Amino acid sequence: MSHETLRSAWGNEFIRNLKVLGLTVLTIIVMFAGHWYSEGSLVLLSEAAHAVADSAGILMSLLALILVRRWRMNEKKAQTFAYYSLVALLIATIVGVAAGALYRIINPPEIHGLPVIIAAAIGCVLDYSAHRVLHGAHHHDKHRAHRALNFHYLGDIAIDGGGVLSGIIILLWGWMPADPLTSFAAALIMSVITFQLITDPDGKKTVGCTKHTHAENDDREH
Numbered sequence: 001m002s003h004e005t006l007r008s009a010w011g012n013e014f015i016r017n018l019k020v021l022g023l024t025v026l027t028i029i030v031m032f033a034g035h036w037y038s039e040g041s042l043v044l045l046s047e048a049a050h051a052v053a054d055s056a057g058i059l060m061s062l063l064a065l066i067l068v069r070r071w072r073m074n075e076k077k078a079q080t081f082a083y084y085s086l087v088a089l090l091i092a093t094i095v096g097v098a099a100g101a102l103y104r105i106i107n108p109p110e111i112h113g114l115p116v117i118i119a120a121a122i123g124c125v126l127d128y129s130a131h132r133v134l135h136g137a138h139h140h141d142k143h144r145a146h147r148a149l150n151f152h153y154l155g156d157i158a159i160d161g162g163g164v165l166s167g168i169i170i171l172l173w174g175w176m177p178a179d180p181l182t183s184f185a186a187a188l189i190m191s192v193i194t195f196q197l198i199t200d201p202d203g204k205k206t207v208g209c210t211k212h213t214h215a216e217n218d219d220r221e222h
């Protein structure tokens, strides 16, 4: 039993991050596949780019965990490093997505709706699963405000939902601007998520992407 406790906080945190990384990498693959089969959906490309930023965020978190554990690096320093790297990546993604969307609104390409619906729906399931992985271990900590975390998830799932909707519009009515318009909306949602990450002091002290590691700090603070 004491073996279990030894492994506890750090190990669990590491494993949870690895699981979420797996789900996020899966999201990237699904979104790129959907982008390919739809012959150019920008929404799916935007989601893929966002998932890449999220993955990088988790990798930073894992790196921070290793730095703290192996080299006894100052925990705050490691977290700050992970935090600013993620914010920079998210902002770069937003700028890219918004620019791409504006360009495409003027001249939207013909794409297929069905692959967009399927990929975005799978993205919804994957985002929700990642959310469960992180929150499953923390039911006893419900009193803790995980606002930034919940916010990121709500945002990601909203973007997935927007993807499904744009796919339906394209499939039923062939209205192509739905794709870049949804991408632009996604960029706005990502901006809100990032703004929340910057301004929320609760989110600020967490390692990397709040989505992925926010909950874990509770383990160590007690």
Ligand SMILES: [Zn+2]
Binding pocket: 050, 051, 054, 152, 156, 211
């Ligand atoms: Zn995300």
